[in-house]
Amino acid sequence: MATISVAVPRKGRPLEAVLERLAARTGAQALADDIISTLRYEKAITKGSQQPDRPVYERLADYSDHRDPTEPEYTLLRDSRGGLPRRIVFDSVTVRAGDHDVHLVGREEPFRALRKHEFALGFDSADLVLEEVVGLEADALTDIADVNDRIDPHDTDVRVVTGLGDTVYHTLLATPELADGPLDRSFVADYEGPLCISPRYERLVEAVLGTRAAEGVEFCYPADAETEEEAIADAGLGVYVTVTGSTARDHGLVLGQRLFPSETVLLENRNEVTDAEAQVKALFDVAATELPAGQ
Structure with a gap:
C-alpha cells in the first residue's frame, strides 16, 4: 500500500x-x-x-x-x-x-x-x-x-x-462618518487616506481591491496592544477578516463589501x-x- x-x-x-x-x-x-x-x-x-x-x-x-x-x-x-x-x-x-x-x-x-x-x-x-x-x-x-x-x-x-x-471573508469596514454610502471597491477607488490592514497583507489587499482602486490609500497597521477593529475605528477605513461581523459592529464599524474568501x-x-x-x-x-x- x-x-x-x-x-x-x-x-x-x-x-x-x-x-x-x-x-x-x-x-x-x-x-x-x-x-x-x-x-x-x-x-x-x-x-x-x-x-x-x-x-x-x-x-x-x-x-x-x-x-x-x-x-x-x-x-x-x-x-x-x-x-x-x-x-x-x-x-x-x-x-x-x-x-x-x-x-x-x-x-x-x-x-x-x-x-x-x-x-x-x-x-x-x-x-x-x-x-x-x-x-x-x-x-x-x-x-x-x-x-x-x-x-x-x-x-x-x-x-x-x-x-x-471553511470560508470567512476579507471585508471592507469603516466608521459610519466615513461610509455615508455604499462601502465597496468603487468607494475605495474614490478614497484617499489611511487604510488599516493586518501586517504583511499589503499584496493581498492590493490584489483583491485591484491596483486601480488601491491608488491613493496609505496602508497603516494596528499597534501592538491594539485590536484590528480598534485600529480600523481610529483610521476610519480598513480591511479585515470577518465571520459574523459582530465584533466590528461592537466597535461602531459598518460592514461593507466582502472582497475575497479567506x-x-x-x-x-x-x-x-x-x-x-x-x-x-x-x-x-x-x-x-x-x-x-x-x-
Whole structure:
C-alpha cells in the first residue's frame, strides 16, 4: 500500500478543515475529533484561558507515546504571544484511504514546502498564496477559481486545486462618518487616506481591491496592544477578516463589501504529482456524495 505525504498546517482553522474533509471521505471522524479537541485545549492553555493539569512535556509525552503511525503525533513550538510560551501543535498522522495511506505532515507554512518541491500535495490558507505569488493587476481578484490565472508559471509550479469551504471573508469596514454610502471597491477607488490592514497583507489587499482602486490609500497597521477593529475605528477605513461581523459592529464599524474568501485550499505542485498523488487529490477534491467513506 503506497503512502502519500501531504503537507498541512500545524494548528488552527485550516488544519481543522483538512481533518474534517478527510474524516468525511474516510470515516476517520473519531481521529479528527481527537486531534481537534487536543489542539483547542492546548490553544486555550497558551492563551491563559485554561489551566493545565500537567507540565507541558508530560502532556506531550502522553499525546505521542505510541509507535502506531495511525495515532497522531504532536510537537512543541514557541508561540509568538507575549512571553513566547511553548505550544503543543500537530506533527503527523497516517490515515487509511482506500488503496493509499495518507500521511499528514505538519508544516509551519505548507505552501512554501510545496514551492520547494518537498511535497506534491498540501493545504494552506489562500491568503498566503495571494500574499506571495499572485500577480497584481488593475482589476480586482474576487474568486478563488481565478487565482491560478494570476500565478506566473515562471515563479512557481504550485497551483490551487480547490477550496475546502471553511470560508470567512476579507471585508471592507469603516466608521459610519466615513461610509455615508455604499462601502465597496468603487468607494475605495474614490478614497484617499489611511487604510488599516493586518501586517504583511499589503499584496493581498492590493490584489483583491485591484491596483486601480488601491491608488491613493496609505496602508497603516494596528499597534501592538491594539485590536484590528480598534485600529480600523481610529483610521476610519480598513480591511479585515470577518465571520459574523459582530465584533466590528461592537466597535461602531459598518460592514461593507466582502472582497475575497479567506479559505483553506488544496494545493498541488504540478511537477511532483504522480498517479498516486492524483488519486489522493481526488479524495479531497470530488463531491462527498461521489466518494463513499473508506473508498
